[in-house]
Amino acid sequence: MKTFGLETSRVRALVDAVAVPSASDEESAGPEPRAGAEQNPVEQNTVEQNTVEQITAEQSTAERFALGAWSTLVEPGDGDAGVLVAALGGAAALSAVIEQHPAERIAAAIAERDGELAERIVTELPEALARWRPRLQSTATVHAFEMAARIGARLITPADPAWPSGLHGLGAHAPLALWLRGTTDACERMQRSIALVGARAATGYGEHVAMEAAAGLVDRGFAIVSGAAYGIDGMAHRSALASKGDTIAFLAGGVDRFYPSGHDALLTRITEHGAVLSEMPCGAAPTKWRFLQRNRLIAAASQATVVLEAGRRSGSLNTAGHAAALGRPLGAVPGPVTSPASAGCHRLIRDYDAVCVTGPAEMAELVEGFTDAEGAQRLNTSMLRSAEETRVLDALSRRSARPLNDIARRAGMTVAAVGSVLGILQLEGGVAERTSGWIIAAKR
Structure with missing residues (x-):
């Protein structure tokens, strides 16, 4: 066989x-049975x-x-x-x-x-x-499989106790398996967890709020889930580790190559005391599409999501969109009205019925007293970008033209679907066709 x-x-x-x-x-x-007996x-x-x-x-x-x-x-x-x-x-x-x-x-x-x-x-x-x-x-x-074994990574499936139960809420869009570096105990403790996310270009105010929030939630028995990015994510992980709590990081690429590379030491510490997870196999590189899809895992695996600091176009708003679409509690921390770094949080509170939270006690209350917000569907539809466009752009290069078949293979789409998306992007001026294939237009 x-x-x-x-x-x-x-x-x-x-x-x-x-x-x-x-x-x-x-x-x-x-x-084993005895021979001849x-x-x-x-x-x-x-x-x-x-x-x-x-x-x-x-x-x-x-x-x-x-x-x-x-x-x-x-x-x-x-x-x-x-x-x-x-x-x-x-x-x-x-x-x-x-x-x-x-x-x-x-x-x-x-x-x-x-x-x-x-x-x-x-x-x-x-x-x-x-x-x-x-x-x-x-x-x-x-x-x-061989690369995973070499670095001590493990494969977990929905049949395993370590599988984050919240991921079942994604239905057909849930990951089929996860690659894990770290402890399975941390995964099991995601049943009581809160996601802390925010801007990469965080201010001193945002990092201070993240530090206090993570430490306070750990003291209340919550695991901290985030994406290991610079800024808010990294501070949330560090604070959870410093408070001797559980923290889990979801990556957009394989767990064999920590990203961002500047957080190599941080992610190594997380593998020792928590867990680093990805649905992508070892060797897979992070792309914009995979980052957006990684965000759905952060939102689904946690009982609630809190955006600590975010500009109007911050990627953390995408995580908030997934949380709202799943019907999970969503909180946002207000900041100075003059700070562009908090404009996204204010937008969530004003337009999408996110709960205004100012400290770990109020964040913990999200898990117990949440009712579905009226703005959930509006948030989901307005903040999640076209999947096909993102995947095609991820598969293109700015320097060398790529043929249609190669773009389709890289994007995991059919040739016909890629051709249709390329036509739309070309009309928008986002891509250009060369004799040898397609390339991202210079003005992008």
């Missing part, structure tokens, strides 16, 4: 190298039970490997992949893509479990398959 063209023994070795240790592993390994009925039943358990273990291994492979195959937040894996399971869904089953055959397999779901996805499957197949490379998956 092979998975992604690899022998079962090879797959097992790759999965075991990044597995989360379990106390039950050794207990479940029963004694007669077996009584009790021993025979034990052997049969062990055989069933071995088959189940092999299926579990194949499923874990497939979920890890899916992380190399799709871009974050791919709802089509989420629906397919939820319906068929990671291993069966991966086999269908590898073996190039036609969309009708895959839809028929889904219909056996959920006919309504099959009808809804059948029209989207052809485009989804066209997105995924250019990335079908077993070598990329093997490389991701």
Whole structure:
């Protein structure tokens, strides 16, 4: 039996190298039968039970490997992949893509479990398959597993106790697996956590508020979730560590390359006392699209999100948009009315019904007394940028032109979809076509 063209023994070795240790592993390994010895009925039943358990273990291994492979195959937040894996399971869904089953055959397999779901996805499957197949490379998956094992990273799936339960709120757009560096205990404590986010170009005021907020929330038993960026994020992590609390950082790229590089020491400390997580495999570089999608994990994994300082166009407003769309509590800290660095927070409070919070006590109250805000839908639709445009721009270069097929592969989209987006961007003056391909226009 092979998975992604690899022998079962090879797959097992790759999965075991990044597995989360379990106390039950050794207990479940029963004694091997003695060679040449007669077996009584009790021993025979034990052997049969062990055989069933071995088959189940092999299926579990194949499923874990497939979920890890899916992380190399799709871009974050791919709802089509989420629906397919939820319906068929990671291993069966991966086999269908590898073996190039036609969309009708895959839809028929889904219909056996959920006919309504099959009808809804059948029209989207052809485009989804066209997105995924250019990335079908077993070598990329093997490389991701090997790199993770080399740095001591682990693969966790929704079946693991360490899986952040809040991510289930993302539905089909939830990550299929997460790569972890750090402690699984910190992940489990995300069930009581608050996300602290804000501007990279933070002021002294913003950093002071972040320091006080993180320390006060840790004292109240909350874990601190953020994105390890410069400014507010970094201060929130540092303060949580200084207060001997749990802190979790979500990255936009692989956990093998800490980003930003200036926070290498900080992220290393987080792996020692907390957790660093990413849905991207080792070797994956952060892009603008992946940062935006990373923000949805921060918002979903936490019980509430607080924006501490943000300009009108700060990326932390994107995290706020995800929190509002999920119906999670959203708070914002006011700042001086003359400070552009707080204009985004004031906008959240004025236009989108974010709760005005001024200290850790009020932030903690968000978790207990939140009611869905009227502005949630308005915030979600107004602040989340076009996904396709972001992904195409991420796949382009400012210096060298790239052909259409290469852009589609890099963006994880179909050639037709990329061509459509490029046409719109060209009309806006954002991209230019050269004889050898497409390039970001100089004026951008």
